[in-house]
Amino acid sequence: xxxxxxxxxxxxxxxxxxxxxxxxxxxxxxxxxxxxxxxxxxxxxxxxxxxxxxxxxxxxxxxxxxxxxxxxxxxxxxxxxxxxxxxxxxxxxxxxxxxxxxxxxxxxxxxxxxxxxxxxxxxxxxxxxxxxxxxxxxxxxxxxxxxxxxxxxxxxxxxxxxxxxxxxxxxxxxxxxxxxxxxxxxxxxxxxxxxxxxxxxxxxxxxxxxxxxxxxxxxxxxxxxxxxxxxxxxxxxxxxxxxxxxxxxxxxxxxxxxxxxxxxxxxxxxxxxxxxxxxxxxxxxxxxxxxxxxxxxxxxxxxxxxxxxxxxxxxxxxxxxxxxx
Amino acid sequence: xxxxxxxxxxxxxxxxxxxxxxxxxxxxxxxxxxxxxxxxxxxxxxxxxxxxxxxxxxxxxxxxxxxxxxxxxxxxxxxxxxxxxxxxxxxxxxxxxxxxxxxxxxxxxxxxxxxxxxxxxxxxxxxxxxxxxxxxxxxxxxxxxxxxxxxxxxxxxxxxxxxxxxxxxxxxxxxxxxxxxxxxxxxxxxxxxxxxxxxxxxxxxxxxxxxxxxxxxxxxxxxxxxxxxxxxxxxxxxxxxxxxxxxxxxxxxxxxxxxxxxxxxxxxxxxxxxxxxxxxxxxxxxxxxxxxxxxxxxxxxxxxxxxxxxxxxxxxxxxxxxxxxxxxxxxxxxxxxxxxxxxxxxxxxxxxxxxxxxxxxxxxxxxxxxxxxxxxxxxxxxxxxxxxxxxxxxxxxxxxxxxxxxxxxxxxxxxxxxxxxxxxxxxxxxxxx
Numbered sequence: 115x116x117x118x119x120x121x122x123x124x125x126x127x128x129x130x131x132x133x134x135x136x137x138x139x140x141x142x143x144x145x146x147x148x149x150x151x152x153x154x155x156x157x158x159x160x161x162x163x164x165x166x167x168x169x170x171x172x173x174x175x176x177x178x179x180x181x182x183x184x185x186x187x188x189x190x191x192x193x194x195x196x197x198x199x200x201x202x203x204x205x206x207x208x209x210x211x212x213x214x215x216x217x218x219x220x221x222x223x224x225x226x227x228x229x230x231x232x233x234x235x236x237x238x239x240x241x242x243x244x245x246x247x248x249x250x251x252x253x254x255x256x257x258x259x260x261x262x263x264x265x266x267x268x269x270x271x272x273x274x275x276x277x278x279x280x281x282x283x284x285x286x287x288x289x290x291x292x293x294x295x296x297x298x299x300x301x302x303x304x305x306x307x308x309x310x311x312x313x314x315x316x317x318x319x320x321x322x323x324x325x326x327x328x329x330x331x332x333x334x335x336x337x338x339x340x341x342x343x344x345x346x347x348x349x350x351x352x353x354x355x356x357x358x359x360x361x362x363x364x365x366x367x368x369x370x371x372x373x374x375x376x377x378x379x380x381x382x383x384x385x386x387x388x389x390x391x392x393x394x395x396x397x398x399x400x401x402x403x404x405x406x407x408x409x410x411x412x413x414x415x416x417x418x419x420x421x422x423x424x425x426x427x428x429x430x431x432x433x434x435x436x437x438x439x
Numbered sequence: 440x441x442x443x444x445x446x447x448x449x450x451x452x453x454x455x456x457x458x459x460x461x462x463x464x465x466x467x468x469x470x471x472x473x474x475x476x477x478x479x480x481x482x483x484x485x486x487x488x489x490x491x492x493x494x495x496x497x498x499x500x501x502x503x504x505x506x507x508x509x510x511x512x513x514x515x516x517x518x519x520x521x522x523x524x525x526x527x528x529x530x531x532x533x534x535x536x537x538x539x540x541x542x543x544x545x546x547x548x549x550x551x552x553x554x555x556x557x558x559x560x561x562x563x564x565x566x567x568x569x570x571x572x573x574x575x576x577x578x579x580x581x582x583x584x585x586x587x588x589x590x591x592x593x594x595x596x597x598x599x600x601x602x603x604x605x606x607x608x609x610x611x612x613x614x615x616x617x618x619x620x621x622x623x624x625x626x627x628x629x630x631x632x633x634x635x636x637x638x639x640x641x642x643x644x645x646x647x648x649x650x651x652x653x654x655x656x657x658x659x660x661x662x663x664x665x666x667x668x669x670x671x672x673x674x675x676x677x678x679x680x681x682x683x684x685x686x687x688x689x690x691x692x693x694x695x696x697x698x699x700x701x702x703x704x705x706x707x708x709x710x711x712x713x714x715x716x717x718x719x720x721x722x723x724x725x726x727x728x729x730x731x732x733x734x735x736x737x738x739x740x741x742x743x744x745x746x747x748x749x750x751x752x753x754x755x756x757x758x759x760x761x762x763x764x765x766x767x768x769x770x771x772x773x774x775x776x777x778x779x780x781x782x783x784x785x786x787x788x789x790x791x792x793x794x795x796x797x798x799x800x801x802x803x804x805x806x807x808x809x810x811x812x813x814x815x816x817x818x819x820x821x822x823x824x825x826x827x828x829x830x831x832x833x834x835x836x837x838x839x840x841x842x843x844x845x846x847x848x849x850x851x852x853x854x855x856x857x858x859x860x861x862x863x864x865x866x867x868x869x870x871x872x
Contacts, residue, residue, distance in 0.1 A: 219764070239767040239768050
């Protein structure tokens with residue numbers, strides 16, 4: 115007869131799994147990325163129908179908290195939530211109690227009274243999403259915190275690359291420009307490594323931290339890449355008088371991405387907003403090589419996938435989830 | 440004039456059966472200690488003389504600790520710390536003497552402010568406090584304070600802590616002039632043009648997180664300047680809260696060539712590295728910042744061999760609302776008085792990286808010697824400045840248990856080994872668990 119052993123742990127009630135957030139690409143595994151991209155693909159198919167709305171998140175509340183200006187990210191999170199039938203509430207720093215000196219903690223606690231399921235936050239300071247995650251009960255999605263992370267941007271970039279080039283593994287991506295001040299670059303480099311792509315950082319020495327990977331200060335290095343990812347010169351994040359580059363004129367002359375510096379077949383990406391004529395030549399931005407609009411389109415379905423993934427548990431049966439409302 | 444002011448006592452106590460450890464006196468044995476009128480009267484097997492008896496079997500009795508670097512935030516930020524709460528925290532941490540930094544509001548740069556603080560400490564301070572005064576008026580780096588008058592009024596040392604003296608020229612003048620006071624000059628070494636916009640150590644972790652870097656060179660260049668000036672003027676300097684390997688290398692080299700220089704390190708720099716900052720917890724933000732494992736190992740080696748002869752907490756209380764913000768917005772500084780011994784015992788002594796004797800020496804005799812204070816000791820005729828430690832005791836660091844008015848500790852929620860059970864400071868029981 116088999117003896118029955120009861121260990122003390124067996125008598126404890128099951129522990130709730132930790133509340134899931136998307137604060138950094140570092141929170142994701144390769145499996146997570148594959149699952150999210152697959153889910154996004156299913157949602158993309160749903161977006162080709164006349165009725166683009168899905169009932170999946172009906173009755174859920176997605177709170178968008180934007181403390182920094184945004185066109186693409188805020189609009190796509192809002193639309194993503196609406197396409198999944200969630201209620202949305204968008205609060206911007208301008209015109210809110212933030213202008214009266216309310217702290218981030220108090221703003222988060224105040225809006226938590228509405229029991230949001232997800233809080234999407236963009237903030238100029240690193241660590242703001244971690245603070246919101248610590249003081250509220252919602253799933254928190256980092257929509258950009260200072261120079262730190264912008265994980266949904268990295269996911270949508272992977273999606274756009276896979277759609278535009280056909281693969282991720284073994285791909286060579288050159289990331290060009292102001293890496294130092296770029297949360298887009300930090301997230302993307304991590305995400306590309308996760309899926310087995312190779313990255314070269316290209317730009318002026320003070321703006322390309324050696325600690326982040328392979329570095330070249332010669333724009334000629336982009337010739338070897340399958341994808342050229344152009345970063346915005348983030349003048350608003352630069353310390354006054356820091357002299358990262360002597361002048362924008364010199365930057366553009368040496369590191370601007372022009373048609374002459376590209377070779378046929380290369381794809382060009384930019385997270386926007388673009389400084390045309392500074393980091394990217396308008397002829398490149400408007401060319402067929404550019405995936406800029408594809409990135410925006412990918413943003414909607416990838417953010418739908420992220421919201422869906424955070425609010426549903428267990429293996430995702432995407433095809434059954436995609437029902438016309 | 441006494442440098443230290445605070446409550447004192449004349450208690451009659453017998454501490455029975457403790458393991459007495461005083462590395463400087465060469466004692467490590469189970470002994471009874473009798474205190475008559477606040478002074479150690481007998482060591483060995485002693486009569487109780489109807490004294491109060493503290494049964495201390497299984498505990499360690501050691502010279503109480505001396506912290507040369509504490510921010511009491513008074514005057515100006517009494518919501519963060521007062522003389523009463525800061526010294527109560529010190530007592531709970533096993534300290535019998537602390538030195539308060541002058542970067543208050545107003546700055547301690549005049550004898551009026553200094554005398555006011557000393558008068559209050561006499562009534563409020565649970566353990567004696569020495570007040571340091573600024574090197575420059577308002578710590579603005581332009582005009583020297585009246586160092587002679589301040590020393591006569593009881594200034595424990597001079598420091599512009601929180602920032603460096605702006606120029607090498609003025610620093611040189613301060614060193615020359617300070618020869619008349621004989622009080623130590625305690626220096627915050629930093630080259631601001633390299634640390635501007637910095638929130639953490641500049642390295643792999645800062646690059647990955649995108650946080651502005653505060654490079655090692657930002658400290659070591661300042662250290663090199665102060666050591667060169669000390670050598671040039673022949674005056675001694677004390678280097679505060681060293682964090683970088685390069686700083687220690689400069690210090691070793693200077694000492695080998697005859698420069699009179701001492702240094703301190705904090706528990707957080709000895710226990711943590713910049714990897715901890717990945718959590719973006721604002722209680723891991725300090726100036727100077729947490730550095731790499733290599734820096735930590737160098738500090739530890741310097742602490743072992745005495746190049747760094749003092750452990751200083753740099754206890755820096757901050758209001759809750761100032762630290763409950765995103766990492767970049769948070770001010771620098773963490774508390775440390777109540778956790779210093781336990782954190783170092785847990786992180787360094789238990790894993791075998793540092794002996795208990797060295798830890799006790801660097802927390803007591805080391806800093807006392809540097810600052811010209813009476814060395815706390817277990818010796819007949821010495822004032823009772825003693826701490827009882829339960830090395831087997833474990834405890835969890837909890838907000839509500841702090842005596843300090845602030846709770847910005849890097850150890851919140853952590854379990855530590857080693858408990859202070861009793862602190863006797865200036866002949867008076869200042870703390871009992």
